[in-house]
Each structure stands twice: as C-alpha cells, then as structure tokens.
Amino acid sequence: MNPTARIQDIYRPAAERVKDFAEVERRLGAAEMAAQAGRCLACGVPFCLGRGCPLGNVAPEMAANVQAGRWRAAWEVLSATSPFPEFTSRVCPALCENACVNNLATDAPVMIRQLEKIIIETAFAQGFVAPVPPAARSGKTVAVIGSGPAGLVVADALNRRGHHVTVFEQNAKPGGLLRYGIPDFKLAKAVIDRRVNIMRDSGIEFRCNTVIGSDVSAAYLQKTFTAVVVAIGTPAARDLPIPGRELRGIHLALEYLQGVNRANSGELPAAPITAAGRDVLVIGGGDTGSDCVGTALRQGARSVTQIDIIPEPPAARGYATPWPDWPYQLTTSSSQKEGGARLWHRLTKQFTGKNGTVSAAEIGEVRWELSPVGRPVKFAEVTGSVRPVKTDLVLIAMGFTGVPANSPVAAGLGLTVTPQGQLAAAADRGIFTAGDTRTGQSLVVRAMTDALQVANEVQRYLA
Numbered sequence: 441m442n443p444t445a446r447i448q449d450i451y452r453p454a455a456e457r458v459k460d461f462a463e464v465e466r467r468l469g470a471a472e473m474a475a476q477a478g479r480c481l482a483c484g485v486p487f488c489l490g491r492g493c494p495l496g497n498v499a500p501e502m503a504a505n506v507q508a509g510r511w512r513a514a515w516e517v518l519s520a521t522s523p524f525p526e527f528t529s530r531v532c533p534a535l536c537e538n539a540c541v542n543n544l545a546t547d548a549p550v551m552i553r554q555l556e557k558i559i560i561e562t563a564f565a566q567g568f569v570a571p572v573p574p575a576a577r578s579g580k581t582v583a584v585i586g587s588g589p590a591g592l593v594v595a596d597a598l599n600r601r602g603h604h605v606t607v608f609e610q611n612a613k614p615g616g617l618l619r620y621g622i623p624d625f626k627l628a629k630a631v632i633d634r635r636v637n638i639m640r641d642s643g644i645e646f647r648c649n650t651v652i653g654s655d656v657s658a659a660y661l662q663k664t665f666t667a668v669v670v671a672i673g674t675p676a677a678r679d680l681p682i683p684g685r686e687l688r689g690i691h692l693a694l695e696y697l698q699g700v701n702r703a704n705s706g707e708l709p710a711a712p713i714t715a716a717g718r719d720v721l722v723i724g725g726g727d728t729g730s731d732c733v734g735t736a737l738r739q740g741a742r743s744v745t746q747i748d749i750i751p752e753p754p755a756a757r758g759y760a761t762p763w764p765d766w767p768y769q770l771t772t773s774s775s776q777k778e779g780g781a782r783l784w785h786r787l788t789k790q791f792t793g794k795n796g797t798v799s800a801a802e803i804g805e806v807r808w809e810l811s812p813v814g815r816p817v818k819f820a821e822v823t824g825s826v827r828p829v830k831t832d833l834v835l836i837a838m839g840f841t842g843v844p845a846n847s848p849v850a851a852g853l854g855l856t857v858t859p860q861g862q863l864a865a866a867a868d869r870g871i872f873t874a875g876d877t878r879t880g881q882s883l884v885v886r887a888m889t890d891a892l893q894v895a896n897e898v899q900r901y902l903a
Contacts, residue, residue: 590875
C-alpha cells in the first residue's frame with residue numbers, strides 16, 4: 441500500500457466487531473497519521489475551513505504539527521476552535537473532508553476527522569486536557585436545560601467566562617443524544633464520562649434525574665438564575681400513522697436505541713427491546729436507521745432489512761452538488777457494511793399482525809420525478825407493487841419533527857414553539873435556546889457551532 445494514500449479501511453473486521461459493542465474503528469497509529477498529514481500540506485487553498493467545517497477547525501496547521509510530532513501544539517490548534525473534538529471525531533460525517541482539495545483532484549480527501557481523533561486522544565493520554573476553572577467568578581448564574589452536545593458546549597463556554605453554570609438533565613447521566621441515542625460502537629460512553637468529569641472539576645454543576653416542570657419548576661429557574669439556556673434537542677420523533685401502527689413490536693428508533701444503551705451501561709438489567717432471533721424492518725435510511733441496523737445485528741437478529749423512500753443515490757458525486765458542496769451520492773455506513781439488506785424507493789402502506797403483534801409490513805415501490813440536476817422532487821406509487829415483508833420487529837427511524845407543541849419546558853418558560861418545531865428564545869428575559877432546539881434537527885457539529893454563538897449572546901446579556 442502507498443503510505444501516502446488515503447487509508448480506506450479504518451474499521452475492525454466486520455466478523456469481529458458485530459460480536460461486541462466496542463467502537464468499530466481501529467486505532468490508527470502516529471506513523472500512519474503523520475503520513476496522512478503530509479497529504480494536507482501541499483494544499484494552497486484550504487476549502488476545508490471556509491466551506492467545510494462549521495467550527496472552522498484549521499486542518500493545515502493541525503496536519504503540520506501532527507507530521508512533525510508536535511502533539512501539544514496540534515492540540516492547542518484544535519482546541520482553539522473545537523470544544524469537544526473527541527465527540528466530533530467519532531460521530532461527525534466530516535464536512536471538511538468533502539470540501540478538501542484532495543477530494544476534487546483525487547476523490548481521496550485528507551483524513552481530517554482521523555487527524556482530530558489522534559490529536560485529542562494523544563492530548564488526553566499525555567495529560568494536556570485538564571480542568572479549566574476560571575480565575576475569577578462573575579457572580580452571575582446560568583441554568584442550562586439539557587446536556588446534549590449543545591448544552592455541554594454552552595455550559596463549558598460560559599463557565600470559562602466565570603459564570604456559575606448548572607446543567608439540568610432529566611436522565612441519570614449527562615450526554616443527551618450522545619449517551620442515549622448514539623450506540624456505544626460509534627461513541628463509547630467512557631469518552632463522555634471523561635469529558636464530564638473534567639467539566640465538573642472545572643466548576644460546572646450537573647443535576648441529573650431532574651425534570652423541568654415537575655422536579656424543578658420553570659419559575660424557580662427564572663427566579664434563581666440570571667440566565668437560562670434551553671438545549672433539549674428535538675425530542676419529538678416523526679411517527680408513521682398508518683393502519684396497524686398500534687400492533688406490538690413496532691417502536692420508534694430512539695426507544696429501541698436508548699434501551700440498549702441503558703442496558704449496556706448498567707442502568708437497566710437488560711434491553712427492553714431485543715432483536716435477537718427476529719426479522720427486523722428498519723424504516724428510514726439515515727444515521728439513526730443505520731444505528732438500528734448495527735444494533736440489531738449485534739443482538740443477533742435473524743434478518744435485517746432497511747428501507748428508504750428515496751431512490752438510490754449515484755455512486756459518484758452527483759452534478760447537482762459540485763465540489764466543495766456536500767455531495768449527493770451513495771454512502772454506506774459501517775453498520776450497513778456488516779450485513780442486512782437495503783431497499784430503495786419503498787413506501788410502507790400498512791402493518792399486519794397476528795394476535796396483536798406485527799408479522800408483516802405491506803411495502804410498495806415508488807417512482808420518482810427528478811429535477812433537471814438529478815435530485816428527487818416528487819414521487820408516485822407504482823400500481824400493483826405492494827408486497828408483504830415479513831417482520832416481527834419494526835423500528836421507525838424517520839427523523840425528528842422538533843420540540844413538541846405541548847412541551848412543559850416551553851410552557852413553563854413562556855416560550856413559543858414555531859410551526860417548524862423550533863423553540864423561540866426570549867432574550868429580553870434572559871432565556872435563550874441553543875442547538876437543534878433553536879435550529880431544528882441537524883448534525884452534532886452544527887449544534888456545537890450554534891451553541892458557541894449562543895454562549896456569546898448570553899455573555900453579552902450578562903455583561
């Protein structure tokens with residue numbers, strides 16, 4: 441293998457990794473990544489910054505320091521823009537790599553995400569990452585509701601500026617979607633614990649098992665804290681209200697994934713929902729659907745079928761999304777490489793069952809009308825195409841619609857839920873929203889980027 445070529449296989453062998461919930465990626469060595477870093481240094485215009493990474497991570501400087509073995513300097517460059525690179529280097533789709541100049545010239549971008557990962561892991565191993573209690577306290581207090589990626593970033597940023605920050609989390613441990621939604625094989629929960637411990641030692645208080653509206657009232661928050669930041673994500677999942685939805689064995693994806701994560705961490709004695717020995721149907725082709733596929737395979741599913749309503753994207757970058765834009769093209773996740781079937785342009789019409797439990801889904805094909813640049817625009821059902829697909833476990837992974845209109849947090853704080861499911865802030869009253877709660881469902885890296893902006897807004901309010 442050419443030592444300066446992009447490393448194509450970064451995973452542990454599939455036959456090995458499906459037997460456990462350990463992280464699927466193998467640990468790349470310093471020599472491997474130094475060679476990869478060298479591929480970055482001939483670049484004249486780093487589009488990875490301006491058109492790629494929402495955080496603005498400076499990949500060329502990171503790469504130069506990795507190649508030279510200057511690990512502290514590499515970490516200082518990375519940590520200047522990225523609050524928690526140990527998270528994004530595991531779960532980010534690497535927008536930066538799609539905007540990499542090497543992706544234009546050779547279709548083999550620099551492994552920027554892996555550079556970030558080895559930098560932050562080396563930083564932890566060598567003791568560079570340490571608590572950062574502020575030199576002085578402002579006397580101002582901030583309540584952060586929710587401890588997902590946005591909540592953690594806001595809390596960290598405002599604590600560094602001297603404010604007393606308390607994070608309220610309804611679950612037993614901090615992390616939000618990072619802990620309870622993303623499977624361990626993508627993000628080991630010890631990685632979250634490591635960061636939360638540093639945040640605690642920096643002076644941030646975490647109050648878990650605390651539900652706003654019942655355990656703590658919104659009135660108490662407004663009376664006790666100088667400012668409040670709501671970062672509860674987009675908890676309302678998109679359901680599939682078709683005939684047969686009431687049958688047993690049909691679940692929302694996060695209901696399934698959260699149970700498995702809780703069992704793996706010891707919060708529960710066993711996963712409430714198991715795919716062991718069952719024919720699993722995953723409805724939805726995105727990241728959450730892929731996570732369901734990988735989890736079901738690890739639980740010992742008899743079969744796994746994932747369906748998506750969209751047509752199969754082209755294998756190469758479509759001309760509708762020229763470089764350096766995020767490409768419209770087929771991607772295959774580590775979970776999808778492990779097994780199961782993928783069916784495209786499929787529409788679920790109804791569920792059927794026996795004795796109150798789902799036994800099949802009626803699936804039809806659709807035909808898409810494409811735009812002049814090849815993107816799907818609208819579809820029509822193919823007459824006579826409906827066929828039964830045997831299943832006794834259905835997982836609905838169709839995304840999220842936002843904050844529910846009846847949210848007790850919104851009602852208690854007097855905030856408006858927009859028709860798009862976003863929570864509008866009331867900055868004049870010191871109440872802010874951050875991450876997906878403010879922007880709608882998006883990527884972890886974008887939630888973090890938005891949270892940094894919100895932290896600046898809160899700082900101006902507190903000044």
